[in-house]
Amino acid sequence: KVVLRKGRENYLCLLNLEEALIQMPGQPRRATALGLMARWAGASDDGDLTGASFPAWLTDLLGRAQTAGLADRRGECIHAACQHYNKCFIEKSIRRAKRADIVITNHALVMINAAFAGQDDKRRPTRYVFDEGHHVFDAADSAFASYLSGQETAELRHWVRGAEDGRRGRARGLKKRIGELLADDEAGLVDLDAVLEAARQLPGQGWPKRLSNFQPKGPAEIFFMHLRNAVYNRVADAKSPYDIQAHLHPAGVDVAAAASAFKDVLNQLGTPLNSLVNRLRIILNDKAEELETSQRTRVEGAIRGLELRASGPAATWQLILADIASGPREGFVDWMQIDRIDGQDRDIGVARHWLDPTIPFASTVLEPAHGVTVTSATLQDQAPRRKPGHAVPSEDTTPHDSWQSTLLLSGAIHLNHPSVRASFASPFNYAHQTKVLVVNDLQRDRPEATSAAMAGLMKAAGGGGLGLFTAIRRLKAVYPAMLARLEEADLPLYAQHIDRMNLQTLLAMFREEPRSCLLGTDAVRDGIDVPGAALRLIVFDRMPWPRSDILFQARAEWQGRDAWTERIARLKLRQAFGRLIRRADDRGVFVMLDSRLPTRLTSAFPPDVEVERIGLAEAIGITSRFLST
Helix, strand or coil: CEEECCCHHHEECHHHHHHHHHHHHHCHHHHHHHHHHHHHHHHCCCCECCCCCCCCHHHHHHCCCCCHHHECCCCCCCHHHCCCHHHCHHHHHHHHHHHCCEEECCHHHHHHHHHCCCCCCCCCCCEEEECCHHHHHHHHHHHCCEEEEHHHHHHHHHHHHHHHHCCCCCCCCHHHHHCHHHCCCHHHHHHHHHHHHHHCCCCCCCHHHHHHCCCCCHHHHHHHHHHHHHHHHHCCCCCCCCCEEEECCCCCHHHHHHHHHHHHHHHHHHHHHHHHHHHHHHHHHHCCCCCCHHHHHHHHHHHHHHHHHHHHHHHHHHHHHHHHHHCCCCCEEEEEEEEEECCEEEEEEEEEEECCCHHHHHHHHHCCCCEEEECCCCCCCCCCCCCCCCCCCCCCCCCCCCCHHHHHHHCHHHCCCCCCCCCCCCCCCHHHHEEEEEECCCCCCCHHHHHHHHHHHHHHHCCCEEEECCCHHHHHHHHHHHHHHHHHCCCCEEECCCCCCCHHHHHHHHHHCCCCEEEECHHHHHHCCCCHHHCCEEEECCCCCCCCCHHHHHHHHHHCHHHHHHHHHHHHHHHHHHCCCCCCCCCEEEEECCCCCCHHHHHHCCCCCCEEEECHHHHHHHHHHHHHC
16 A cells, blocks of 8 residues: 655645635636636546646646645645545545555655644654655755745734635635634633734735835834845845845844844734644543544644644744844854845745754654665765876875765764665666766856857757756856757757746656757756656756855855865766666766866766866767767
């Protein structure tokens, strides 16, 4: 019994679909989209909006609001009170997982469920297998991080108040979801009213405009206004089109005072939320013999939702605000950030990450488990290569421990017992099946030069080329000329961030057409699995050095800047190279258009593969001859 399990936001919510259909007469333009979604829902076995059965191009064609936007994304599920409960795709996946011997899911869902003791099925697995284990560190970094922002707190207000704030569309506030459960509990109703009233002090509709106009309403918006001003006062490039960050500590007087007032608001909200949890537990205990299964399920679901809000974000946000006055908390990295899209401010907040996110991962997932296996083709680091004829520096006498980064990135280093380690040789003959070329005569700062080089290599390969960029702006600068050059050779070109299609649609088209080429960024490098001739060439425009943001700087100081930087760069190179050879008969060429690739980082490639540093013309010739044989 094996079940594939995903997070709630991946499944179609039937109640969302029903309510959208009810509103359709007043919005006839949505009729086609909702009709197609209704037909798909009737034919789908699992309702998975990110699975193989859902045509991803439908989202591109019809928009997210009428497709993927119908998922349960705001945590407003009313569980057993919903008339669709018995056929709900989400609940069916949870029920199947309870009966299964093996549940296949992603790293993030495992960690979130572990952190909240199984928020959906109330059970923790006893054994785990983490495939693609090199993603464990980043997944833990995301799962155990916190973000106190205007958008997040506005969503909390909407989660609590719902339609009472006058918002259109689906808006099931807390009163609508649990008011009936507390009908006979006067103290519980008092707590519910206290929550609704406290939530009024959180950012409401139109808060971004009020902040930019210096007209905040309430303690929360006052805090985010001062935070926004502090970011702009501390950054050098306030006109950057990308997210901008600034150190939080030491906080200014205005920010610290506003944080204290905002903390009081969250306390007024969190206290009655926790009280509601206790009131509902009393109902479960006192009425154990009266409650039907559906009623019990509904109460338990309401408790889980309240706990996630009260003991999750609301409690963590109070700690963040308290620390603004007292100073940085050991083991954590805090910073202020303005989120931007196309140069426009979209959100403002304070981010908090663990310096080492495998600490909570080890305590919540590894330690309680009976057994954990972590597997990866790229997790174990390799000794840096030296230039031919160069001796190892006299100060570098310590043998390289290729397992050290594995222990660090997997969290095994925090266990009080040793881990069992095993490594195995690859079944592929990389020396025979691959070439690694570093082009050393390219003017990398000229988009025209990069365009000509990539197009020339892709034409030499006859298509099947993947161009990887470390910056979206360079991809966009190179694309027009590449498109013209490849069209002349009758080679289709697709591009992430340019073609108005989601990544899964682009990858599906790329797989199906062996002569096509694809341009993309990190998400393509990590997520692509294209065996056979459809992917036979990978071209990097630049060395994939990690972005030096505040979190990176803190971890570089923790681990040593050179060691941390090079470990991340080697991992990216290994992951990209690993996309080339997926079967025993695959052949592929890896090209780096950046001559600054250090020899010591070429240990990212298999040891029996020669790394050739050559000119562009020679690289094109080698690519053509190697892939045509």
